[in-house]
Amino acid sequence: MAKYLIMNADDLGYSEPVNTGIMEAHSFGTVTSSSLMANMPAFQQAVGWALRTPSLGVGLHFNLTCGTAIAPPECVPSLAGGDGSFSGQRHAWREAEIEVELNHQFNKLVTAGIMPTHLDSHHHIHLEVPPVYAVMKSFAQQRNIPMRLHPWSNDPLRQPLRTDRLIMATYDADDGLTRLLHHIHHLHEGITEIMCHPRYLEDDHPLRIASEAKDGELRALTSPILRYAIRVQRIRLIHFGHLAKVS
Numbered sequence: 001m002a003k004y005l006i007m008n009a010d011d012l013g014y015s016e017p018v019n020t021g022i023m024e025a026h027s028f029g030t031v032t033s034s035s036l037m038a039n040m041p042a043f044q045q046a047v048g049w050a051l052r053t054p055s056l057g058v059g060l061h062f063n064l065t066c067g068t069a070i071a072p073p074e075c076v077p078s079l080a081g082g083d084g085s086f087s088g089q090r091h092a093w094r095e096a097e098i099e100v101e102l103n104h105q106f107n108k109l110v111t112a113g114i115m116p117t118h119l120d121s122h123h124h125i126h127l128e129v130p131p132v133y134a135v136m137k138s139f140a141q142q143r144n145i146p147m148r149l150h151p152w153s154n155d156p157l158r159q160p161l162r163t164d165r166l167i168m169a170t171y172d173a174d175d176g177l178t179r180l181l182h183h184i185h186h187l188h189e190g191i192t193e194i195m196c197h198p199r200y201l202e203d204d205h206p207l208r209i210a211s212e213a214k215d216g217e218l219r220a221l222t223s224p225i226l227r228y229a230i231r232v233q234r235i236r237l238i239h240f241g242h243l244a245k246v247s
Helices: 016-028 041-051 095-111 120-130 130-143 176-185 216-221 224-232 240-246
Strands: 003-012 033-036 055-064 119-121 166-167 189-194
Touching: 003 016, 003 055, 003 240, 016 041, 055 095, 055 120, 055 240, 095 119, 095 130, 095 240, 119 120, 119 130, 120 130, 176 216, 176 224
Parallel strands: 003 033, 003 189, 033 055, 055 119, 166 189
Antiparallel strands: none
């Protein structure tokens, strides 16, 4: 059985430095997929770049913890305050309102010309908040689109289309490339998603210096050593839009 890998970069649309890092990692040939935040400042830039880059799979990075809601605040009072800003009160979130906001964020991508290849979530809310998982699972099943694997779910009911494994880690420390290479050399047969966060550092970031604006994850993901290891291991890089064909 073949080894398939989705290297998915979260947070597309968060900011221009994030967008730039993700697109550079994709152009380099390691990142194959990304998750777009519908309510963040660099959304329109991300959409423009994504529409010109059909080789990059783009999903919805469903967000209830950062920025403001897209739905009118009066429609989602358990999620956001009167000014629309997300309150972060996870214990108070109501399923009906989660579904309203999910529809608004999904439809914003579709209206912009992006048909999401998959669903996942910012700050892992669909893994940590059961009502979010329930809403997203039902939404994915109704539309027959993949959803990021919930590795701890014991839900016996039919699952959405998903990968076999999910590797959740960060690679911004000095050993980031070493850790990525370990995953590559020990990749199982079947379909694996490696979640990542390539970016450039913001101008005011305390670690940014003129000679090196890349975050550690972006440096690791654009290492020729990583690209060579993927090729040597005969790993097939795909995005979520390919799952139905290879599952």
